[in-house]
Amino acid sequence: MAKLKIGIIGVGGIAQSAHIPGYKAAGDQVELVACADVNYERAKQVAESFGFRRAYQDYREMLEKEELDAVSVCTPNKFHAPATIAALEAGCHVLCEKPPAMTAAEARQMVETAERVGKVLTFGLHYRxxxxxxxxxxxxxxxxxxxxxxxxxxxxxxxxxxxxxxxxxxxxxxxxxxxxxxxxxxxxxxxxxxxxxxxxxxxxxxxxxxxxxxxxxxxxxxxxxxxxxxxxxxxxxxxxxxxxxxxxxxxxxxxxxxxxxxxxxxxxxxxxxxxxxxxxxxxxxxxxxxxxxxxxxxxPHTEEVKHFVAACRGEHEPMVKPHEAVRxxxxxxxxxxxxxxxxxxxxx
Ligand SMILES: NC(=O)c1ccc[n+]([C@@H]2O[C@H](COP(=O)([O-])OP(=O)(O)OC[C@H]3O[C@@H](n4cnc5c(N)ncnc54)[C@H](O)[C@@H]3O)[C@@H](O)[C@H]2O)c1
CATH class of the missing domain: 3.30.360.10 (Dihydrodipicolinate Reductase; domain 2)
Known part of the structure; x- marks a missing residue:
C-alpha cells in the first residue's frame, strides 16, 4: 500500500512532542510531507528538523497545493473546527487534538463533514x-x-x-x-x-x-x-x-x-x-x-497516532468515535x- 502523505496544522508543543514522533514510529507507512503554522519561522524550523518537505504559514494554501492523505490538527482550540473541516473538504483523514472543538455545534459540523466526504475523523484523547x-x-x-x-x-x-x-x-x-x-x-x-x-x-x-x-x-x-x-x-x-x-x-x-x-x-x-x-x-x-x-x-500518544494511521489504511474503526466526541x-x-x-x- 502507498505511504500516507502526512500534513500537520499547528506545530507547537503537542505536534512536536506527540504527533510527529507518533508518525515517525509508524515508519514507512507514512511520509511527512508538509506542515503549516501561523508562526512561519516555527513551521520552517520544524520542517527542517523533522524532515517535512515543505512549510507553510497558511494551512489552506498547504491543503490546496499538497496532495495530502491525512492531517493532524494541533492548533489552539478555536481553530480545531475550521482547520479540520478544511482538511476533510480537501480529501484528508483528520486526527484533531482535544477538545474536539469550542462548542458542540462546531463538533457536529466536523462530524457531518467527515460523514459526507467519507473520511476518518478522530480526536487526540490519548488516555484511552x-x-x-x-x-x-x-x-x-x-x-x-x-x-x-x-x-x-x-x-x-x-x-x-x-x-x-x-x-x-x-x-x-x-x-x-x-x-x-x-x-x-x-x-x-x-x-x-x-x-x-x-x-x-x-x-x-x-x-x-x-x-x-x-x-x-x-x-x-x-x-x-x-x-x-x-x-x-x-x-x-x-x-x-x-x-x-x-x-x-x-x-x-x-x-x-x-x-x-x-x-x-x-x-x-x-x-x-x-x-x-x-x-x-x-x-x-x-x-x-x-x-x-x-x-x-x-x-499512549504514540499508540494514538499509530492507531490513526491504521484507521486511515482501513485496518479498523478509530477507537475515539465521532459521535462520542459530539457527546x-x-x-x-x-x-x-x-x-x-x-x-x-x-x-x-
Ligand atoms: N493530548 C494532549 O496531551 C495535549 C497536550 C497539550 C496540548 N494539547 C492540545 O493541542 C492543541 C495545541 O496545544 P499546544 O500545547 O501544542 O500549543 P502550542 O501553543 O505549543 O502550539 C500551537 C501552535 O499552533 C499555531 N497556530 C495558532 N493558530 C494557528 C492557525 N490558525 N493555523 C496554524 N497554526 C496555528 C501556533 O503558532 C503554535 O505553534 C490544543 O488544542 C491543546 O488542547 C493536547
Whole structure:
C-alpha cells in the first residue's frame, strides 16, 4: 500500500512532542510531507528538523497545493473546527487534538463533514490508549464490576497553570481546566461506562487563584490576563441513571501537586484507574486487586497516532468515535452553561 502523505496544522508543543514522533514510529507507512503554522519561522524550523518537505504559514494554501492523505490538527482550540473541516473538504483523514472543538455545534459540523466526504475523523484523547485504561476496559467487559452507577473524575492541579501557550485565553481555548484537562478524564470515564448520554449537569466554576500572582509549578503564568476558570466542580447525571462527580483545576489548594484519575463504582466491584486497583467483595472479605504485571502499551500518544494511521489504511474503526466526541463536547458546553446561569442544565 502507498505511504500516507502526512500534513500537520499547528506545530507547537503537542505536534512536536506527540504527533510527529507518533508518525515517525509508524515508519514507512507514512511520509511527512508538509506542515503549516501561523508562526512561519516555527513551521520552517520544524520542517527542517523533522524532515517535512515543505512549510507553510497558511494551512489552506498547504491543503490546496499538497496532495495530502491525512492531517493532524494541533492548533489552539478555536481553530480545531475550521482547520479540520478544511482538511476533510480537501480529501484528508483528520486526527484533531482535544477538545474536539469550542462548542458542540462546531463538533457536529466536523462530524457531518467527515460523514459526507467519507473520511476518518478522530480526536487526540490519548488516555484511552494507556495501559491502565485498556486493562480497566477488559476488566469491565469481562463483567468483573457489573453495572457502573457512580463515578468520580479528578483532573486537578495544585499550581499547574501553564506558563506557556494560550491556555488561559478564553477566546482561543474556550475555557480552562474543564476543556483542557477535565476533558481527558471525562472522556475516559464515559468510555469505560459505555458512553451513556449526559442528561443533567449542575456545575460551578471559580477564579480564585489564577487572577493574582503566585507560585507557578508549570511556569510563571500571566495572572493579569487570566481569563478562564481555575477550578470547576460538577455533578453529571446520565441517561442510564448513573452519576459522575467532577473536580478539575489548574490551581487549587490541595495536598497533591496533580491528580488525573477516574474512580468507578459498579454493583459487583469498583475500579480506581491511576493507580489501577480493583475493589471486590469475595468469599466473605473485601479485597483490593492490584496488577502484578500488565502488557505495556507504547507511549499512549504514540499508540494514538499509530492507531490513526491504521484507521486511515482501513485496518479498523478509530477507537475515539465521532459521535462520542459530539457527546463529550455537549457535556463540556453544559458544564460551562450551568456555571454561567448558576442552575441545572438539561440536555435533550
Ligand atoms: N493530548 C494532549 O496531551 C495535549 C497536550 C497539550 C496540548 N494539547 C492540545 O493541542 C492543541 C495545541 O496545544 P499546544 O500545547 O501544542 O500549543 P502550542 O501553543 O505549543 O502550539 C500551537 C501552535 O499552533 C499555531 N497556530 C495558532 N493558530 C494557528 C492557525 N490558525 N493555523 C496554524 N497554526 C496555528 C501556533 O503558532 C503554535 O505553534 C490544543 O488544542 C491543546 O488542547 C493536547
Amino acid at each position: 490508549f494507556s495501559t491502565e485504561v485498556q486493562a480497566a476496559k477488559r476488566i469491565i467487559d469481562g463483567g468483573e464490576i457489573g453495572h457502573i452507577y457512580a463515578a468520580r473524575v479528578d483532573a486537578i492541579r495544585r499550581r499547574g497553570i501553564p506558563g506557556w501557550g494560550v491556555f488561559t485565553n478564553k477566546e482561543l481555548q474556550g475555557g480552562g481546566p474543564v476543556i483542557d484537562i477535565g476533558v481527558h478524564m471525562l472522556d475516559t470515564c464515559l468510555y469505560l461506562m459505555g458512553y451513556p448520554k449526559p442528561v443533567q449537569v449542575l456545575a460551578k466554576t471559580y477564579q480564585e487563584i489564577g487572577n493574582r500572582p503566585g507560585v507557578g509549578a508549570m511556569g510563571a503564568w500571566d495572572w493579569q490576563n487570566f481569563q478562564v476558570e481555575d477550578l470547576a466542580m460538577g455533578m453529571i447525571k446520565l441517561d442510564n441513571g448513573a452519576t459522575i462527580l467532577l473536580e478539575t483545576s489548574f490551581a487549587q489548594n490541595i495536598d497533591v501537586m496533580d491528580r488525573m484519575n477516574v474512580r468507578l463504582s459498579g454493583r459487583e466491584g469498583g475500579i480506581n484507574l491511576f493507580p489501577l486497583k480493583v475493589a471486590k467483595e469475595m468469599h466473605g472479605g473485601l479485597y483490593d486487586v492490584t496488577p502484578a504485571w500488565l502488557p505495556r502499551v507504547d507511549r 463529550l463536547q455537549e457535556l463540556l458546553d453544559a458544564i460551562y452553561a450551568s456555571a454561567e446561569k448558576d442552575d441545572i442544565v438539561y440536555l435533550d
